[in-house]
Amino acid sequence: MNLACPQCAQVDQVQSVPAVHQGGSVAHTVVGGAIPVSYGDGNVTYVQGNYRGTSMSAVARELDPTPPLRGGGCFLALALVLLIPAFFMTLIGFLVVGDNHPEMAASPIISTITVFAPAGLLLAMVALFGGLYGSRVKKNRHLRQGTPESRELWASGWYCHRCGGVFLPQQTRHEVPVQQLMTPSTFRTYVWRAGGYPAP
Numbered sequence: 355m356n357l358a359c360p361q362c363a364q365v366d367q368v369q370s371v372p373a374v375h376q377g378g379s380v381a382h383t384v385v386g387g388a389i390p391v392s393y394g395d396g397n398v399t400y401v402q403g404n405y406r407g408t409s410m411s412a413v414a415r416e417l418d419p420t421p422p423l424r425g426g427g428c429f430l431a432l433a434l435v436l437l438i439p440a441f442f443m444t445l446i447g448f449l450v451v452g453d454n455h456p457e458m459a460a461s462p463i464i465s466t467i468t469v470f471a472p473a474g475l476l477l478a479m480v481a482l483f484g485g486l487y488g489s490r491v492k493k494n495r496h497l498r499q500g501t502p503e504s505r506e507l508w509a510s511g512w513y514c515h516r517c518g519g520v521f522l523p524q525q526t527r528h529e530v531p532v533q534q535l536m537t538p539s540t541f542r543t544y545v546w547r548a549g550g551y552p553a554p
């Protein structure tokens with residue numbers, strides 16, 4: 355396999371895409387450290403605290419195979435917030451039915467449906483938002499894992515630190531030009547496409 359960069363024809367600055375991505379991501383923990391907080395007006399204050407995070411170099415971020423994930427927290431919050439009135443409307447429904455109103459005895463089925471309709475509607479919305487949250491969580495897990503196709507293409511890319519581009523040294527089963535330098539974001543778009551995710 356010829357690993358020479360198609361642009362500068364050198365191999366010394368060429369590194370595989372997963373290695374560049376891994377090498378540019380640094381997990382760090384600051385215990386009891388001083389964290390600078392900027393107020394935006396040039397003043398900086400320091401607060402004590404523990405901080406855990408991952409720093410990624412710009413190149414590592416550009417070579418990240420995971421598409422941007424969309425959180426589902428808002429759906430969960432909506433489901434939980436609606437659960438409270440749904441519970442009370444159900445409770446009120448049972449209290450009304452338990453009161454044995456004479457007008458309910460005339461058409462008990464229609465009356466019962468009417469009494470429980472608000473609770474039913476709220477519960478349906480809870481189920482809807484709960485379901486949306488579940489599907490978002492599932493989709494994000496899938497995006498994080500990637501597909502065998504996207505992983506394979508990602509792992510067969512090589513990055514030239516001198517030219518700042520990615521190339522494929524040899525033919526893959528994906529429709530990506532071989533021996534041609536492309537920007538990291540173009541390569542990432544190919545990877546996402548291979549995984550079946552629409553390009554953002």
Ligand SMILES: [Zn+2]
Pocket residue numbers: 359360361362363364514515516517518
């Ligand atoms: Zn090069």
